[in-house]
Amino acid sequence: MTNDQSDKTFHPNRRGFLGVAAATGAASLAPGVLIGTAATTAALAETSEPAPSQSMDASASPIAAKLPPPVPGYLSFGPDEAGFVEVMVNVMCPADALTPGGVDCGLAAYIDRQLAGGFGKGARLYMRGPWREGKPELGYQLPLTPEQFFKAGLAAADAACRKRKGKAFSELDESGADRFLHEIADGKVTDERVQLASWFNELVYPLFEQACFADPIYGGNVGKVFWKAIGYPGGGYIYANVTNGRPIASRAVPPSTPKWGAEWKKANADWYAHNFSITAHGSWYPHRENYVDLDPTYVDAYGQPLLRMTFDVRENERKMSVYLSKKIDEIAKATGADIAPPTAPRKGPYDSRVYQTTHVTGGTIMGSDPGTSVVSPHLQHWDAENLFVVGASVYPFNAGYNPTGPLGALALRLGDDLNDYVARPHHL
Numbered sequence: 001m002t003n004d005q006s007d008k009t010f011h012p013n014r015r016g017f018l019g020v021a022a023a024t025g026a027a028s029l030a031p032g033v034l035i036g037t038a039a040t041t042a043a044l045a046e047t048s049e050p051a052p053s054q055s056m057d058a059s060a061s062p063i064a065a066k067l068p069p070p071v072p073g074y075l076s077f078g079p080d081e082a083g084f085v086e087v088m089v090n091v092m093c094p095a096d097a098l099t100p101g102g103v104d105c106g107l108a109a110y111i112d113r114q115l116a117g118g119f120g121k122g123a124r125l126y127m128r129g130p131w132r133e134g135k136p137e138l139g140y141q142l143p144l145t146p147e148q149f150f151k152a153g154l155a156a157a158d159a160a161c162r163k164r165k166g167k168a169f170s171e172l173d174e175s176g177a178d179r180f181l182h183e184i185a186d187g188k189v190t191d192e193r194v195q196l197a198s199w200f201n202e203l204v205y206p207l208f209e210q211a212c213f214a215d216p217i218y219g220g221n222v223g224k225v226f227w228k229a230i231g232y233p234g235g236g237y238i239y240a241n242v243t244n245g246r247p248i249a250s251r252a253v254p255p256s257t258p259k260w261g262a263e264w265k266k267a268n269a270d271w272y273a274h275n276f277s278i279t280a281h282g283s284w285y286p287h288r289e290n291y292v293d294l295d296p297t298y299v300d301a302y303g304q305p306l307l308r309m310t311f312d313v314r315e316n317e318r319k320m321s322v323y324l325s326k327k328i329d330e331i332a333k334a335t336g337a338d339i340a341p342p343t344a345p346r347k348g349p350y351d352s353r354v355y356q357t358t359h360v361t362g363g364t365i366m367g368s369d370p371g372t373s374v375v376s377p378h379l380q381h382w383d384a385e386n387l388f389v390v391g392a393s394v395y396p397f398n399a400g401y402n403p404t405g406p407l408g409a410l411a412l413r414l415g416d417d418l419n420d421y422v423a424r425p426h427h428l
C-alpha cells in the first residue's frame with residue numbers, strides 16, 4: 001500500500017510564486033522512449049549464432065567475487081556483437097569500489113535479453129511502413145526493429161572504428177574505447193546508412209542505463225549492485241505541483257484564517273492561486289499484521305461475508321514519514337515562502353476517511369513461496385490451478401509509485417500464460 005506521508009500547503013509571496021513554480025515545473029520526467037532517426041534504410045548486421053557470454057575475471061573487483069554470475073549465454077548477440085558490447089559495457093561501467101565491471105554486473109546480458117524479447121522485436125512498434133523521411137520529433141521511423149537497429153549500429157560503429165583506428169572496437173584499449181564511444185555520442189563518427197549518434201544516444205545509452213538500474217530479474221544489476229550503490233529501494237519521494245485551480249478543493253488560505261466571514265472572504269481573494277503544496281509519497285512494506293480476511297459480522301445482499309481490511313501504520317512507515325516531513329520543512333523554508341506551516345508526520349492510526357492516495361494494493365499477493373503468497377509469479381493460485389488473479393491485489397507492497405503501469409504488463413503477460421494454460425492445463 002502506498003502512503004501519502006505528509007502534505008504541506010504553504011504560501012510564498014505573490015512575486016516569489018512564479019519563480020518557485022517555474023523551478024518545480026522544470027523537473028518534469030523525461031520518459032526513456034526510443035526515438036529513431038529519419039533514415040529510410042539501414043544496413044543490417046549479419047545474423048549469426050548467439051555467442052556465449054564472457055565474464056571478466058572476478059578478481060578484478062572485490063565486489064564481483066561475492067556476486068551471483070550473470071545469466072549465461074546470449075540469445076541475440078553473435079560472437080562479434082558480444083565482443084563489442086562486452087568491451088563497451090566494461091568501459092561504460094568500470095570495476096571500482098561501487099560495482100564490478102559492466103559484464104559482471106550483467107549489463108551485456110540485460111541488453112541481449114531486451115533485444116531478444118518483445119522490445120527488440122518491435123512488438124509494440126508500428127512496423128508496416130511506408131518508410132518516409134520524417135522529422136526527428138516524429139519519433140522512431142525506421143523500418144528496423146530495435147534489435148536490427150542495434151545490430152546495424154554495432155556493425156557501422158565497428159566499421160568506422162576499423163577505418164579510424166585501424167582495429168576492431170573490441171581490440172581497443174580501455175581509454176581508446178572510451179574515447180571512441182564519446183566521439184560517437186558527440187556525433188563525430190558518421191556512417192552513410194546509420195545515424196550513429198542517434199543510435200548510441202537514443203538506443204544504446206538508454207539500454208545501458210536500464211541495464212544498470214532495472215530489477216535484476218532482467219539480467220542486469222546483478223546482486224542489486226547499482227541499487228545498493230545509490231541506496232535504493234526504499235523510502236519515498238517528495239514533489240510539489242499545482243494541478244489545477246479548483247475553486248472548492250484548491251483554495252488554501254493561511255492557517256489562522258477564520259472559517260467564514262469578511263476576513264475569510266478576503267483571505268480567499270488574496271491567496272487563491274498564490275499557494276501550493278509539497279507532498280511526500282512513501283512506500284508501504286508488507287507486514288503480517290496488515291491483511292484482509294472475511295468479515296465475521298457483515299454480509300452482502302446475498303449473505304456472503306464482506307471483505308475486512310486490517311491495516312495500520314507500522315514503525316517503518318512512521319519513521320519514513322518523520323524523515324520525509326523534515327525534508328519538506330527544509331524545502332519549504334528554502335523557498336522563502338511567507339507562510340510555511342509545519343508538516344505533520346503521519347503517526348496513525350490509519351484513517352480510512354482521509355484521502356491517502358488511491359494506490360491501495362495487496363490482498364492476494366504473488367510470490368514464489370506458497371507459504372507466504374496467494375498466487376505464483378504467473379498469477380496462478382497456489383491452491384486452485386485454474387484460478388488466476390490479476391490486479392493491484394497481487395502486489396506484495398507498493399514501492400511508492402503509481403501502480404497501474406506494471407499491472408498492464410502483468411495482464412499482458414497473463415494473456416500469453418492463459419493461452420499456454422488453456423492448451424495444456426498445468427502449473428505454470
Ligand SMILES: Cc1cc2nc3c(=O)[nH]c(=O)nc-3n(C[C@H](O)[C@H](O)[C@H](O)COP(=O)(O)OP(=O)(O)OC[C@H]3O[C@@H](n4cnc5c(N)ncnc54)[C@H](O)[C@@H]3O)c2cc1C
Binds near residue numbers: 359
Ligand atoms: C481517482 C483515481 C486516480 C488514480 N490515478 C492513478 C494514476 O494516475 N496512476 C496509477 O498508476 N494509478 C492510479 N489509480 C489507481 C489505479 O486506478 C488502480 O491501482 C488500478 O485501477 C487497480 O487495478 P485493479 O485491476 O486491481 O482494480 P480495478 O481497476 O478497481 O478493477 C477491479 C474491477 O473489479 C470489479 N469488481 C469488483 N467486485 C466485483 C465482483 N464481486 N464481481 C465482479 N466484478 C467486480 C470492479 O467493478 C472493477 O471493474 C487511481 C485510482 C483512482 C480511484
